[in-house]
Amino acid sequence: MSALRVKAKRIGTCGIAGFALWLTSPGMAQDETETYLPTPIPDAIRAAILAEASVEDAVAWAPVGDSGYYVSYLRGPGHCGSGGCRARVWRMEGNKAKEVGHLSVGHLPLxxxxxxxxxxxxxxxxxxxxxxxxxxxxxxxFADDTYGEPAWDYPLPAGSGDIILSETSLTPVETLLGRGNARDQAGFGILPGSSGNFCTGFIGKKQAFTWDFGDPVATIRFNGKIRYPKVPQKFLSPPADASSEFDDTQWLADDLAIQVYEIAPVSGGVAGPESDAFTVHTVSFTGVGERYFDRVEMKIHCGS
Structure with missing residues (x-):
C-alpha cells in the first residue's frame, strides 16, 4: 500500500480529539451522530483508509457483496484529479488490512x-x-486476488449493475467529529507514570506508547483506557532487532486498530561507550476505536 508521506497533525480542537465512527461498543452511549456514519467494515481496514484522510476529505466504503472484499472511495484535494478519484479494494489478511487493487480513476456511483x-x-x-x-x-x-485493468474497450451505460457507493454514501470527515462520546480523554492519551521499556513513544515529552523487546503486546492509552495492541509478527520473528521499521504496520487490540507510518527518516546512534545502539522513529499513529478516529505524531525511541 502506498502511504502518503505527509506530516501528520493532531486532529481535533477544543478538546475534540477524535472522529466518531460506527463501532458496536457496550456501555457507549448512542447518539445522533450515528445517522451520518459510513457502513461498518473491519477496524483494520478503516484504520488503513483513514490514515490518509484529512478533515477536508469525504470518505465512503462498503463491502463488495459477501465476498470478504471491501471498496473505499476517498475524495479530497490530495487524492483526486480532474478525472475523479481512485477507488481502492481491500481484504483482511490475518489481522491486517491488505490493499489488493484499485479501479479506474472516476466518479460515483460505483x-x-x-x-x-x-x-x-x-x-x-x-x-x-x-x-x-x-x-x-x-x-x-476480479481475478487472482486483484481487479484487472479497466475495460475501456467495453464501456457500460449509466445505471449498470447494483450501486454500492453513491454520492449519498460520502461522509465528510469533518462531520464525523465526536462530541462527548468518550467517557474520558478521546483518542490517544498519555500513559500514567513511566517505564524503561525497550521501545518508548512520546507525544511531545510525555510517554504514550511502550513495548518491551520480545513481548507479544505493547501498551497504549486510547479513549481514556489502557489498551494492549498485539505486536506485528515482523517484530517477534528472528532476526528482529531495534532497527525493525514501524512503517506500514498495524497494531491491533480487541477494540482498537492502529495504523502506523514512518513520516521521517529513522535516526539513532550510540549513547556512550558502554551503551547499546538506539534508534528513533518518527511516526504517525492513526487509531480507530470506540467510534473514534484520532491521529497523532509520535517519537519512538528503541534501545538504550
Missing amino acids: AALWDGPESVPALAVTVSDRTLPEGTMISSI
Whole structure:
C-alpha cells in the first residue's frame, strides 16, 4: 500500500480529539451522530483508509457483496484529479488490512456487476470522457486476488449493475467529529507514570506508547483506557532487532486498530561507550476505536 508521506497533525480542537465512527461498543452511549456514519467494515481496514484522510476529505466504503472484499472511495484535494478519484479494494489478511487493487480513476456511483471468479463481483466506476455519453461506467474484473485493468474497450451505460457507493454514501470527515462520546480523554492519551521499556513513544515529552523487546503486546492509552495492541509478527520473528521499521504496520487490540507510518527518516546512534545502539522513529499513529478516529505524531525511541 502506498502511504502518503505527509506530516501528520493532531486532529481535533477544543478538546475534540477524535472522529466518531460506527463501532458496536457496550456501555457507549448512542447518539445522533450515528445517522451520518459510513457502513461498518473491519477496524483494520478503516484504520488503513483513514490514515490518509484529512478533515477536508469525504470518505465512503462498503463491502463488495459477501465476498470478504471491501471498496473505499476517498475524495479530497490530495487524492483526486480532474478525472475523479481512485477507488481502492481491500481484504483482511490475518489481522491486517491488505490493499489488493484499485479501479479506474472516476466518479460515483460505483456498482457491482456480476459474480466472477471466486464469486467476487466485477466493479464499475462512473467516468468522465468527452467521447462517451454522460454517466458511462468502466468495469474491472476480479481475478487472482486483484481487479484487472479497466475495460475501456467495453464501456457500460449509466445505471449498470447494483450501486454500492453513491454520492449519498460520502461522509465528510469533518462531520464525523465526536462530541462527548468518550467517557474520558478521546483518542490517544498519555500513559500514567513511566517505564524503561525497550521501545518508548512520546507525544511531545510525555510517554504514550511502550513495548518491551520480545513481548507479544505493547501498551497504549486510547479513549481514556489502557489498551494492549498485539505486536506485528515482523517484530517477534528472528532476526528482529531495534532497527525493525514501524512503517506500514498495524497494531491491533480487541477494540482498537492502529495504523502506523514512518513520516521521517529513522535516526539513532550510540549513547556512550558502554551503551547499546538506539534508534528513533518518527511516526504517525492513526487509531480507530470506540467510534473514534484520532491521529497523532509520535517519537519512538528503541534501545538504550
